[in-house]
Amino acid sequence: MKDGDRRESRMRCSPxxxxxxxxxxxxxxxxxxxxxxxMHIAEGILPGAWAGLWYGVAxxxxxxxxxVMSRELRRDRSRGPQMALMGALIFIFSLLPIPVxxxxxxxxxxxxxxxxxxxxxxxxxxxxxxxxLFQALFFAHGGITTWGAxxxxxxxxxxxxxxxxxxxxxxxGANTFLAxxxxxxxxxxxxxxxxxxxLALGVPTAAGVLSRWGTVFVAFLPTQLPLAVLEGVVTGGVxxxxxxxxxxxxxxxxxxxxxxxRGN
Amino acid sequence: xxxxxxxxxxxxxxLVVAAASVALAFSLRDRAKVTEEEAGEEAAWxxxxxxxxxxxxxxxxxxxxxxxLPLEEGDILLFLFCLGGFLAGVVVxxxxxxxxxxxxxxxxxxxx
Numbered sequence: 001m002k003d004g005d006r007r008e009s010r011m012r013c014s015p016x017x018x019x020x021x022x023x024x025x026x027x028x029x030x031x032x033x034x035x036x037x038x039m040h041i042a043e044g045i046l047p048g049a050w051a052g053l054w055y056g057v058a059x060x061x062x063x064x065x066x067x068v069m070s071r072e073l074r075r076d077r078s079r080g081p082q083m084a085l086m087g088a089l090i091f092i093f094s095l096l097p098i099p100v101x102x103x104x105x106x107x108x109x110x111x112x113x114x115x116x117x118x119x120x121x122x123x124x125x126x127x128x129x130x131x132x133l134f135q136a137l138f139f140a141h142g143g144i145t146t147w148g149a150x151x152x153x154x155x156x157x158x159x160x161x162x163x164x165x166x167x168x169x170x171x172x173g174a175n176t177f178l179a180x181x182x183x184x185x186x187x188x189x190x191x192x193x194x195x196x197x198x199l200a201l202g203v204p205t206a207a208g209v210l211s212r213w214g215t216v217f218v219a220f221l222p223t224q225l226p227l228a229v230l231e232g233v234v235t236g237g238v239x240x241x242x243x244x245x246x247x248x249x250x251x252x253x254x255x256x257x258x259x260x261x262r263g264n
Numbered sequence: 265x266x267x268x269x270x271x272x273x274x275x276x277x278x279l280v281v282a283a284a285s286v287a288l289a290f291s292l293r294d295r296a297k298v299t300e301e302e303a304g305e306e307a308a309w310x311x312x313x314x315x316x317x318x319x320x321x322x323x324x325x326x327x328x329x330x331x332x333l334p335l336e337e338g339d340i341l342l343f344l345f346c347l348g349g350f351l352a353g354v355v356v357x358x359x360x361x362x363x364x365x366x367x368x369x370x371x372x373x374x375x376x
Contacts (some may be wrong), residue, residue: 040313041313041317042313042317042318042328042329043328043329043330043331043332044326044327044328044329045317045318045321045326045328046326047326081359081362081363082359082363084355084359085355085356085359085360085363088352088355088356088359089356091348091352092349092352092353092356095345095348095349095352097311099309100289102286102289102290102293103289103293103315104308104309105309105310105311105312105315105316106309106310106311106312107311107312134348136331136332137332137333138333138335138344138348139335139341139344139345139348140330140331140333140335140336140341143329143331143332144332175270175273175274177274178273178274178277178278181274181277181278181281185281195317199317199320199321202326203320203321203324203325203326204324205324215320216316216317216320218292218295219295219316219320220312220316221288221289221292221295222289222290222292222293222295223289223312224312225285225286225288225289226282226285226286226289228285229278229281229282229285229286232278232281233278236274236278241364242364245364245365246363246364249363
């Protein structure tokens, strides 16, 4: 192949570069706001004992994620970029305030259900934890004291709920898009169900825990239900695109100790 | 034909779930407003942390504190969001291209 042809061939590959530029500009554009709205549990909301408990739970899953990640990388080095891609997607998704006209407020998708389908829930939980740490440190998004609680709700529950809903849907005969749609939809709602529980447990009121849990979760729903649909559609689209090009990527995703080959 | 049926089933399912979700969201929106009353006009387009989480916590004696690093002064946070969004966007675009590349159909057309 002549040099000119090679150059022309590289030019034909430019959609990848265009995609990189588009995503960069898109990410830049959506962040260009005169004020930043965070959606995780903010610094100081939870009392010390509850914050410590959630840190402990999060630590178990982060350690499991580290174990699975190192095992996967020893087995196949090419999994590294896939984990990095999903980590970056979680970071962007969970930092993206989307206005919902029904309630007049903003909230964000989670990204962890999608990541768990591709890289497995344990590594997805770890990636979510890293994204949340960056957001708490450098973006005033969430908090250091509430990092454990945010990891448990968004990273751990979002990942495991999404992963198991995806596997269950596939087993029940749903195609890849539909199974991933349900994973994103249910995973997103599960995140807010657990966030509501964390608030109900950590912020004592005269009402019982169940009553507080219901009150907070119902208050989330007008904003979060439409976003759960959006998260489902995006998850379905991304997972279906991956399944169309690299179906083996989905088969390699394992929870922690399970067998491979049943994910695509 | 089978692919077409799967597409139609997926589309109908997504539309049904979306319609049910939006209807439920509409029916519950007054419940969300209850926690916004004290925030007043400032609550418009605020994040759910302010409109629900912080309002609920403040009503019961738990106030949110500022971030650990003093990032909310001037446009520092705006700069960080722009930078973070840009870098993450570049990473996603680059890795997507590296891992998934062109679709098989396009490669065949290019080769021909």
